Amino acid sequence: MPTFVIVGHRVRTDDDFSLNDLPGSTGRLDVLLRCVNSAFMLSNDIRKDVDVYLVLLGEPDPPRTVHFKGGGLKYLNPDERSTGALVKKALAEKVWSEETGVAPGVFVSKRGLAEVLGDNPGRLVYLREGGNDVREVALSNDDVFVLGGHEDLTSEEEAIIQDGRETLRVSLGLKSLHADHCITLVLNELDRL
Ligand SMILES: C[S@@+](CC[C@H](N)C(=O)[O-])C[C@H]1O[C@@H](n2cnc3c(N)ncnc32)[C@H](O)[C@@H]1O
Secondary structure, three states: OOEEEEEEOOOOOOOOOOOOOHHHHOOOHHHHHHHHHHHHEOOOOEOOOOEEEEEEOOOOOOOEEEEEEHHHOOOOOOOHHHHHHHHHHHHOOOOOOOOEEEEOOEEEEOOOHHHHHHOOOOOEEEEEEEEEEHHHOOOOOOOEEEEEOOOOOOHHHHHHHOOOOOEEEEEOOOOOOOHHHHHHHHHHHHHOO
């Protein structure tokens, strides 16, 4: 099943934010919430065969990872506010390196990028402007797609991705896109296989 790992460098790692001001009070969690929407929402259904990890690295206590498992999701709605409420609930939990369930299909842990990638052994596809054209590589439903949220990955994060494992660097076109739009395009490529 396709897995998406999205890194939010400044996204708060506690629940001290307002659902009424997601862009201003969260370190741009709103960008990652739109990624969740793109990964799971079909017109009248939810994709059950997708996994999403939001890796949060902002203040006050990074890292936190909120994991959405399509197969188990029950209370996911298309609006950012209700998904934001699920993340807020997750960030109110005490966290450990093992995942804690916070709602059906939603889990939180104190894992960072390296741990999340270590738990997902598929081939890595690093989505990046300037990579190999997506139409010239054979994507697979078992790939693990990694991308930046509001900001690009750092060179340290790129080193984690390229650490001794098969990794493709793939571009979705010449223009720099929003992260959620990248997910829509990747899933469309996979749907068409
Ligand atoms: C909003 S962009 C990050 C900032 C953006 N690179 C900029 O110039 O401001 C979010 C992420 O989407 C992915 N991305 C954006 N455009 C892409 C493209 N054309 N092909 C592949 N990935 C892309 C990259 O992982 C990027 O870090």
